[in-house]
Amino acid sequence: MTQANVTDAEPAGIATTNASIEAQLPQELAPADLVEVCRQMILVRTMDERIWMMNRQGKVPIAASCQGHEAAQLGSLLAAQKNGDCFLFPYYRDLALKMAAGLTPRQVMLSFMGKEGEPYSGARQFPLQGADLPRNIIQISNVVAAGLTQSVGYALACKMMGDDTVTLCYFGDGASSQGETHEAMNFAAIHKLPVVFICENNKYAISTPQASQMVVSDVAARAEGYGFPGFVIDGMDFMACYEATREGIQHARSVGPVLVEMKVERFMPHTTDDDDRRYRDRDALEEARQFDPVAVFPAQMVQQGVATQEQIDEFRSDAMRQVNDATDFADAAAPPDASTISDHLYVEGGA
Amino acid sequence: MPEMTLIEAVRSALHEEMERDQRVFVMGEDVGQRGGVFLATQGFIEDFGPERVMDTPLAEASIMGIALGAAFRGMRPIPEVQFSDFVWPSVNQLIGEAARVHYGTNGALRVPMTVRIPYGGGIRGGLFHSQNVESLFFHTPGLLVVTPSTPYEAKGLLKSAIRDDNPVIFLEHKKTYRLVRGEVPDEEYTLPIGPADIKRVGSDVTVVSYGLSMHYCLAAAASVADDGISAEVVDLRTLKPLDTETILQSVQKTGKLLVVHEDNISGGIGAEIAALAADEAFEYLDAPIARLCGPDVPTMPFAQTLEDAYMPSPEAIASEIRRLAAY
Numbered sequence: 001m002t003q004a005n006v007t008d009a010e011p012a013g014i015a016t017t018n019a020s021i022e023a024q025l026p027q028e029l030a031p032a033d034l035v036e037v038c039r040q041m042i043l044v045r046t047m048d049e050r051i052w053m054m055n056r057q058g059k060v061p062i063a064a065s066c067q068g069h070e071a072a073q074l075g076s077l078l079a080a081q082k083n084g085d086c087f088l089f090p091y092y093r094d095l096a097l098k099m100a101a102g103l104t105p106r107q108v109m110l111s112f113m114g115k116e117g118e119p120y121s122g123a124r125q126f127p128l129q130g131a132d133l134p135r136n137i138i139q140i141s142n143v144v145a146a147g148l149t150q151s152v153g154y155a156l157a158c159k160m161m162g163d164d165t166v167t168l169c170y171f172g173d174g175a176s177s178q179g180e181t182h183e184a185m186n187f188a189a190i191h192k193l194p195v196v197f198i199c200e201n202n203k204y205a206i207s208t209p210q211a212s213q214m215v216v217s218d219v220a221a222r223a224e225g226y227g228f229p230g231f232v233i234d235g236m237d238f239m240a241c242y243e244a245t246r247e248g249i250q251h252a253r254s255v256g257p258v259l260v261e262m263k264v265e266r267f268m269p270h271t272t273d274d275d276d277r278r279y280r281d282r283d284a285l286e287e288a289r290q291f292d293p294v295a296v297f298p299a300q301m302v303q304q305g306v307a308t309q310e311q312i313d314e315f316r317s318d319a320m321r322q323v324n325d326a327t328d329f330a331d332a333a334a335p336p337d338a339s340t341i342s343d344h345l346y347v348e349g350g351a
Numbered sequence: 352m353p354e355m356t357l358i359e360a361v362r363s364a365l366h367e368e369m370e371r372d373q374r375v376f377v378m379g380e381d382v383g384q385r386g387g388v389f390l391a392t393q394g395f396i397e398d399f400g401p402e403r404v405m406d407t408p409l410a411e412a413s414i415m416g417i418a419l420g421a422a423f424r425g426m427r428p429i430p431e432v433q434f435s436d437f438v439w440p441s442v443n444q445l446i447g448e449a450a451r452v453h454y455g456t457n458g459a460l461r462v463p464m465t466v467r468i469p470y471g472g473g474i475r476g477g478l479f480h481s482q483n484v485e486s487l488f489f490h491t492p493g494l495l496v497v498t499p500s501t502p503y504e505a506k507g508l509l510k511s512a513i514r515d516d517n518p519v520i521f522l523e524h525k526k527t528y529r530l531v532r533g534e535v536p537d538e539e540y541t542l543p544i545g546p547a548d549i550k551r552v553g554s555d556v557t558v559v560s561y562g563l564s565m566h567y568c569l570a571a572a573a574s575v576a577d578d579g580i581s582a583e584v585v586d587l588r589t590l591k592p593l594d595t596e597t598i599l600q601s602v603q604k605t606g607k608l609l610v611v612h613e614d615n616i617s618g619g620i621g622a623e624i625a626a627l628a629a630d631e632a633f634e635y636l637d638a639p640i641a642r643l644c645g646p647d648v649p650t651m652p653f654a655q656t657l658e659d660a661y662m663p664s665p666e667a668i669a670s671e672i673r674r675l676a677a678y
Contacts (some may be wrong), residue, residue, distance in 0.1 A: 063492040076598035107571055118457075120456070120457075120464040121455050121456055121457050122457030122458075124454060124457065125455050129455070130455050130456040130457065130459070131450055131456040131458050131459045131460050133460070138423055138456075138460065140451075140452055140456070141447065141448055142454060143443055143447055143448070145417060146443060146444065146447065146448055148416070149412065149413045149415075149416025149417050149419075149420065149444065150416050150419050150422055150423065150444075150448070151419040152413070152416070152417055152420060153416060153417035153418060153419055153420020153422075153423070153424075153428075154421065154423050154424050155420075156417060156420070156421050157420070157421035157422075157423070157425065157426040158424060160376070160402060160403075160421070160426060161424065161425070161426070179412060179440075180412050180413060180416060183408070183410040183412055183413030183416075184413055184416070184417075186408060186410070186413075187407070187408065187410075187413055187417060190408070193515035261630035276445055284648050302554065327364075343457075343458070344453055344456075344457055345453070345454050345493055346452050346493070346495075346517050347453055347458075347461045347515075
């Protein structure tokens with residue numbers, strides 16, 4: 001199995017001063033970026049927990065939690081934001097990515113409550129599905145892997161049009177079993193398309209464990225069969241996710257596709273409608289929580305002198321204030337008018 | 352006006368639109384070096400290069416998903432499904448995805464994609480090279496479905512489809528490709544997607560059809576004319592949106608409706624047209640609404656006798672017209 005581990009290049013997490021960590025960061029990153037990541041992580045987690053709570057109160061019909069996936073999503077997002085023009089095709093569990101890409105907490109809560117002003121689909125779709133074109137994001141579907149071929153087509157068009165854009169395509173271990181995943185990767189390889197395939201492998205397709213989905217230990221191993229590189233990294237490690245995505249983007253732009261598998265944990269059931277006690281070992285789940293990126297990364301940043309504990313505390317209280325505001329705002333917001341049900345079925349006119 | 356076959360009209364439309372708009376490109380199985388199995392893109396690779404005349408792996412789901420993704424970025428892809436029977440692996444990308452992209456993004460994204468699909472039987476294609484697939488797409492809001500029956504219409508409608516910002520399922524009946532010839536103007540023209548065309552004016556019975564069977568309806572109408580029966584033949588040309596106004600006006604005039612198609616009878620286009628007439632032309636009807644369609648077997652079998660038993664024939668259509676006229 002060909003499998004390089006790009007985490008070799010990650011900055012060691014042992015620096016003790018702001019100056020020393022700055023020296024170890026990629027040149028496009030400043031310590032302030034990492035402080036901002038701390039803020040985003042805390043805000044996203046506070047929002048994620050509130051969304052779940054609002055489901056139990058009957059105000060959010062359905063939600064897929066991203067808890068445990070934050071380092072993978074925010075690390076890869078920051079790499080996309082710092083390394084030239086990138087376009088993102090996330091999947092349905094990518095709340096952290098979609099929110100940190102620029103949505104306000106109010107917009108996010110409007111989305112989960114299905115209210116007027118929902119930013120992705122006008123509340124026609126499940127929360128945060130559709131498109132957020134101002135932030136370079138498309139995610140159409142709940143049919144897993146349908147977005148893989150679409151993202152490859154997007155990358156093909158970028159190449160045909162002479163654009164420098166790199167497309168990042170996200171999917172889970174479950175989607176890796178679909179035929180379209182194979183077709184997408186094969187086509188991307190044939191045409192050397194600028195795509196970074198990012199597998200957020202949380203080891204479960206709803207209730208089905210990885211061992212019942214595949215016999216290989218790493219999805220990334222399949223890259224060899226397509227003739228492009230595949231990497232496995234610790235998806236709970238923010239800097240590893242940043243570095244791997246950064247290298248992936250550079251590879252995609254100069255050579256062609258690459259597959260980055262980020263091993264993550266899914267701390268919550270598949271969705272608010274799922275009960276994972278029927279299939280997940282509670283002790284193993286508790287043990288995994290010691291690697292929770294939302295706890296680990298801010299603590300590391302404090303330890304390394306990048307952020308202060310006061311800042312982190314302030315982020316927590318500010319997150320709670322923003323999420324409270326968003327909840328009240330969305331709860332009071334109007335739903336879409338029923339008369340709009342047929343709007344935007346067809347485009348009028350053409351080229 | 353020069354005369355050409357329907358496949359030549361398709362080729363002409365594709366070539367003109369690719370010359371007109373750099374964003375237009377074709378992709379599919381064998382469309383490049385070979386020029387397509389029906390030669391719709393013959394010579395294109397020399398004129399436009401392999402990037403815009405793209406041979407793909409034999410993988411229909413990705414042909415459609417990739418075309419869709421390219422459309423998101425502003426290209427105007429024309430994916431070809433080699434035979435309609437091969438569309439099934441890509442149906443999620445068409446019905447599940449493309450049809451609801453504009454709606455499901457609240458109007459933010461559009462899908463300027465034309466899916467060319469050679470379809471239909473009577474060519475000894477058996478169960479996997481003969482199918483009629485239109486009813487599934489007809490059932491799907493968000494798609495446009497076009498079914499030309501003549502070279503003139505094939506060219507004019509295909510050019511409109513390529514310029515349209517909605518996903519268009521463009522169905523070309525395989526047997527019409529070389530069987531049907533007709534005049535096509537030298538000068539640039541397009542035909543609007545939507546309006547039906549009355550191919551033969553009559554007063555006794557309305558016969559609604561499309562594609563190959565529309566030609567059989569014209570033959571049947573000519574033969575019953577010898578018996579003094581005046582049949583009006585409505586060529587739908589576009590299935591979605593359906594030109595309900597033209598259908599209803601004709602039924603109001605004749606009081607009798609026969610729908611003919613090759614596709615299976617149950618849940619087909621004819622069922623919708625029958626419901627339309629029952630809802631909105633009930634007071635005008637002087638006879639039961641009749642449908643002459645393919646039977647409810649998967650599609651036409653390979654053996655000549657079985658294929659003949661499947662296909663609506665001019666003789667069977669004439670017989671139905673006479674039956675209705677007798678009311």
